[in-house]
Amino acid sequence: IMPGLFGGFGNYFLPILCGSSELAYPRINSISLLLQPVAFGLVILSTAAEFGGGTGWTLYPPLSTSLMSLSPVAVDVIVIGLLVSGIASIMSSINFLTTVVHLRAKGLTLGILSVSTWSLIITAVMLLITLPVLTGGVLMLLSDLHFNTLFYDPTFSGDPILYQHLFWFFGHPEVYILILPAFGVISHVISTNYCRSLFGNQSMILAMACIAVLGSVVWAHHMYTTGLEVDTRAYFTSTTILISIPTGTKVFNWLCTYMSSNFGITHNSSLLALLFICTFTFGGTTGVILGNAAM
Template sequence: MDNTRLFQSITAVAGTVWIKYFSFISEPHVIFIVLNRYSLITNCNHKTLGLYYLWFSFLFGSYGFLLSVILRTELYSSSLRIIAQENVNLYNMIFTIHGIIMIFFNIMPGLFGGFGNYFLPILCGSPELAYPRINSISLLLQPIAFVLVILSTAAEFGGGTGWTLYPPLSTSLMSLSPVAVDVIIFGLLVSGVASIMSSLNFITTVMHLRAKGLTLGILSVSTWSLIITSGMLLLTLPVLTGGVLMLLSDLHFNTLFFDPTFAGDPILYQHLFWFFGHPEVYILILPAFGVISHVISTNYCRNLFGNQSMILAMGCIAVLGSLVWVHHMYTTGLEVDTRAYFTSTTILISIPTGTKVFNWICTYMSSNFGMIHSSSLLSLFIYMYIYHLGGTTWSYIR
């Protein structure tokens, strides 16, 4: 009898919960509405896709963070702590995947894809991005590219070439199998296609779908940061694509672009890679500059000090940042004049970056609020301190 009453009570509770929370399952049109609103495949809303970008960025970044924990644990002492003596290439494979994930699948989707998709139409007065379906496709390509990169760890011999994929390490047969390098290259190509589609979408939206009367001269700094970032991606990603396709050609089609034995030049790949690699630094940080400017302007309820100079400074950063890629190659035997040019041009970048920090500080100084009245401003000032401290170090290194 007691068991019967217990069963009846459980049934009653389950029925109540079902009616209150899950009754929509019996209505197919409601299910379709829910799936259509939150589906990755059918959804084209820029806000929803922006949130998905942020979620993917968090998930991919978590994976990359776990890889970094393995690296740091291994480096904790001089002896082998995690990686066995018979598989020391695993360490090289881990930091290769870690570098690629954190750059191409954590920071870029989060800052450029996430914040860009969510805020760009709002800031330029557009109801939606110019090509919503292409925007959805570019999001779907991100997890596909991520899976391709991760598949390199499942190859018979993992690709421990470093995230830069320098030849001859990535093109020689010392790894015994090119499969790992192949899937990494394919993953980078798919991710590059997604970034190019997003860049074209952002630029088209701002140029043709912004609100009436909103001229380019009065667009916010956040919007300009995304426009400039999109332009840099369109300029540099094709160069990276050409470089990795030449690697792929050396691996499978008997070309000799980077083989010094047959008059190839491995330094050529470094030029191609870093022509993308150094502007990538500013591709990652310019959207963050836009977010910082927006946070300061919103929290202090005023326009940024020197708003036009902020936009000009970002343009100068983009131009100068695209002209200094060789400072990553000082150990390759460059001439003195070449090193002097790239060192001096690199130092020039401190002028527009210093302008931005100066304008942020002046915006605070000209406000009537206290220095910190929100957690976002506290994080912002901590960032400015660390950024300024780090900026003073590279001037000595270069």
């Protein structure tokens, strides 16, 4: 999903939406594309290395930091694959941001950029903030596994919960990194098919920025069972529920744009966009309920 929505649509549409002829760094762009299959191949290879990873997709210690486990080599391969993928994503993000800042058309200020462009900008910023944290976390994991460090070993005053914090600080914003470019696509489809600008265009951009900020500070709602204090759980619960406000703003703005148009559902893309809004609304409602799990 991520190479398609962020990398694919971003590479194709960002220069068009910014009025530039090409992205800022075409060669870096090419390298980031070529690194993705390498990263994918390494992660798939881990299933054939020894007995497979055997750590779950989250790589929690101590399963991933013990040389007594069945497959330390598989863990090495997974970690290297994650590092390669992270490098590719960071290069793409820098490329997109540089293109928007320095290569956009004359007179095209940041304030009048489309919602689609802003969705890619905000996604790139989120990647640049969160990916280094994950990279540090998995490097510490690799260090525990092979170089006798004790970051995650409670026997020597390490803390396995530290890895969960580092992992989920990237893991939760990642879901917004996946969905924000899709928000841009849906906004573009609705605006184009119904021949009108989006209702509340500036509020849509502000809502995406709020989603990005709030989505980056709620990671511990994936860790309710790890013994967090009551005050900490209350904070993460309330902030999780707060995300429904900017999300609801986007949904109602999309619906207002559709209902204020004289056109019906004239294209398959219009129908798919409306079905996306319905599905996303139902799924988002469950998030409000599950956010209260800590209470």
